[in-house]
Amino acid sequence: MxxxxxxxxxxxxxxxxxxxxxxxxxxxxxxxxxxxxxxxxxxxxxxxxxxxxxxxxxxxxxxxxxxxxxxxxxxxxxxxxxxxxxxxxxxxxxxxxxxxxxxxxxxxxxxxxxxxxxxxxxxxxxxxxxxxxxxxxxxxxxxxxxxxxxxxxxxxxxxxxxxxxxxxxxxxxxxxxxxxxxxxxxxxxxxxxxxxxxxxxxxxxxxxxxxxxxxxxxILPKGTVHAQLDQEASGRDNGATRRSPHFPSPMEKSPQSHGSTKTVQRPFSFRFGDIFHRTKSSSDPTAGHIPSHPQLVDDTSPRIILIGNTGRGKSTILNALGGRFVTGYSDDRETASSTANVLLDGKQFQLVDIPGARVSEEEGYSRYFLSLYSELNNRSHLYLIFVVITTRNGRVDVFDLAMASLLHDFMETGPSVGFIFNMVGKEQMDVIQHQKYYHAVLKRFSSEERSMLESKRHLVLMDHEDEFSKDERKSVQQHVLSFTPSTVRVADRDKSLVKLEANHIQNLLHQYARCL
CATH class of the missing domain: 3.40.50.300 (P-loop containing nucleotide triphosphate hydrolases)
Incomplete structure (x- = not known):
């Protein structure tokens, strides 16, 4: 009617x-x-x-x-x-x-x-x-x-x-x-x-x-992270052995019956406030990935790390470099982290798949910070570091800028940090590839006396379904190899955590939005 x-x-x-x-x-x-x-x-x-x-x-x-x-x-x-x-x-x-x-x-x-x-x-x-x-x-x-x-x-x-x-x-x-x-x-x-x-x-x-x-x-309840860390540290001190707070080596030696040694890939996981080493073989179906080149055992090879929030496609990008990490949405991926050894242009690299920060959860950034800090707080390794950004209808997500600043604030020295714009709609490709747009993303950091964020090179990847095409994989590899690996020096952990517990991230979100 x-x-x-x-x-x-x-x-x-x-x-x-x-x-x-x-x-x-x-x-x-x-x-x-x-x-x-x-x-x-x-x-x-x-x-x-x-x-x-x-x-x-x-x-x-x-x-x-x-x-x-x-x-x-x-x-x-x-x-x-x-x-x-x-x-x-x-x-x-x-x-x-x-x-x-x-x-x-x-x-x-x-x-x-x-x-x-x-x-x-x-x-x-x-x-x-x-x-x-x-x-x-x-x-x-x-x-x-x-x-x-x-x-x-x-x-x-x-x-x-x-x-x-x-x-x-x-x-x-x-x-x-x-x-x-x-x-x-x-x-x-x-x-x-x-x-x-x-x-x-x-x-x-x-x-x-x-x-x-x-x-x-x-809001992150004040003192929660420190209290958890102190309790776990105390437990380690009272035990028979004390685990290193640093990022554990993903490669271990296991004896064989004939007296030789066999290299076994040991996946690891992050727990809240601590890093622990899982005793699972690489054949374990819950390990999270299959090492691409298990025969590579040199733990001194440069490590490739992607920084970003959950669901930005970091694992898919690592797979374009030769990894075989689990991709897609899964609640239990929150604590699953793993490594893979790969060859790129004849050179050996380690891919490190660190779960992204779940910004919709309390303590998400602090938990992620502890994971990232434990990995980067190792002067014996060389690193290549990239920030992965997605867009909201083509506009940069301020939560991704907050993640870039989190890295920028606690990494005192290190390699030039590259940017990767992922899952960009076809109609947005030309605009995002334009340098003026990229400079707008970096505008917040332009006033800093020092900036390790790369201002000239960035990679834009079109929207995809779980895996890249052959040409896109080649683009990812060329972009990564155009950077020079370097050691990293990080700021004091406790001071950085205090900033996070004081809602530093939320303050940053408002600052970034003013720049865009």
């Missing part, structure tokens, strides 16, 4: 920059600018009234909340966020009937970023009256669709356990290029039209309050 004079329903999508809000509006019949913007968010258009089945919709395109530096906006940091929150407040309190949706782009492993979780909670807590809020997940790789759905349910249990404000069902949309296909457009329309519009009343929102919620969700 078509209504003769249907009520005008205003549609608002709330989310951070680059999650696809304008594209969702266009799936409802809008004609907003959308797509890639390397440094700035897309310009927000005027509301558009469109017919959709038996309803009339007013599509209200809102700016990304954390778009710290929008076109024509001279305000930076909190001031810009305050402006966007104020616009959202004024829009929703204008007396019209609204349906409101939170739009989230999950991480590449399906998890919800702390920043998105905080925005969800803060916005829901600010609502005094209104309709049920819908949640839309966008730009999901099909392989992690189930994981993304599960992670969202876990996140909602944390911020709205009784689902008093959020609808029980959510919409999950796989990756797209530009526009949704016809089927996805229909899904978006059916989902939006299933919500009953109501007048909304929300409290005034502010950036400092949003930051407070973010800190509360991600």
């Amino acid at each position: 078509v209504l003769e004079d249907p009520i005008l329903t205003s549609v608002v999508f709330v989310g951070d920059p680059g999650v696809g809000k304008s594209t969702l509006h266009n799936a409802l019949g809008g004609k907003f600018n959308h797509g890639f913007s390397a440094v700035y968010g897309m310009a927000v258009g005027e509301p558009q009234e469109v017919p959709c089945h038996d309803r009339r919709l007013l599509l209200v395109d809102m700016p990304g909340i954390r778009d710290h530096k929008a076109p024509g906006d001279r305000m930076l940091g909190g001031s810009a966020i305050d402006r966007h929150l104020e616009k959202l407040h004024e829009t929703l309190n204008n007396g019209q009937h609204y349906v409101v949706f939170l739009v989230i782009k999950p991480r590449l492993d399906g998890a919800i970023e702390i920043s998105d979780l905080a925005l969800m909670k803060y916005f829901l807590d600010s609502i005094e009256h209104g309709p049920r809020i819908g949640v839309i997940l966008t730009q999901i790789k099909p392989a992690i669709l189930a994981a993304a759905n599960d992670k969202l349910r876990m996140a909602l249990q944390r911020i709205d356990p009784d689902l008093n404000l959020v609808a029980h069902n959510h919409l999950a949309l796989c990756r797209h290029v530009g526009m949704f296909n016809k089927e996805d457009c229909e899904r978006v329309q059916r989902f939006v039209l299933s919500f009953e519009p109501k007048q909304v009343r929300v409290r005034r929102m502010a950036s400092n309050e949003l930051e407070r919620v973010t800190r509360k969700l991600s």
Whole structure:
């Protein structure tokens, strides 16, 4: 039945920059600018009234909340966020009937970023009256669709356990290029039209309050890491033998019956606050990888390490260098680390696969820091180090910049650190390869007196499914071999941990966003 004079329903999508809000509006019949913007968010258009089945919709395109530096906006940091929150407040309190949706782009492993979780909670807590809020997940790789759905349910249990404000069902949309296909457009329309519009009343929102919620969700309890380390160190001192706090050698000698020795690859794992050496042979199916060249036994060969958050494709890149590491999303990969010996251009290297920091978990950065510190705190090894970055709709993820700064802050000397942009959409390749974009990524570090971050060379890899093509593997190898390995000197561990426990990472996130 078509209504003769249907009520005008205003549609608002709330989310951070680059999650696809304008594209969702266009799936409802809008004609907003959308797509890639390397440094700035897309310009927000005027509301558009469109017919959709038996309803009339007013599509209200809102700016990304954390778009710290929008076109024509001279305000930076909190001031810009305050402006966007104020616009959202004024829009929703204008007396019209609204349906409101939170739009989230999950991480590449399906998890919800702390920043998105905080925005969800803060916005829901600010609502005094209104309709049920819908949640839309966008730009999901099909392989992690189930994981993304599960992670969202876990996140909602944390911020709205009784689902008093959020609808029980959510919409999950796989990756797209530009526009949704016809089927996805229909899904978006059916989902939006299933919500009953109501007048909304929300409290005034502010950036400092949003930051407070973010800190509360991600704060590391003071002293937790140190207490754990002290307890474990005490246990080692009281034991018969004391394990070295340094990164263990992945190669051991095991006796054979005929008196000779056999080299066995020993995988290792990271536990919270400590490094321990697993006594598993390389044939163990739970070891995490098969050594590419087990006959190579020289432990002095340069080590190749990729720095990055979980789900950035680090293991896949290492496999392009000859490794056979487990790839893809898995909850139990959090503590699984391993090595492989490979030959590149006739030279011997060790690949070290360190699990990424899970930024959506408490203590994620500190645990990762301890793992990384224990590996790099060894002056007898040479290293090649690379930071792996992915993008959110083509825009650099500030959590990846925070990871680069974590390395930059505690590594006093070492090799030039390279950048690898991974899983870049085809339509974004040319823009990201342009030097101006890369310089924008490094802008935060340009004021430093010293910087080991390479400012001239970077590698851009197109989106892929678990493995690279032959040409891409060659590009990875050439990029890695263009760097010169060097020893590393790291800063004091305890001082670095204090900075992490004081929410240093969260402060860095705001600094980086001001640079982009």
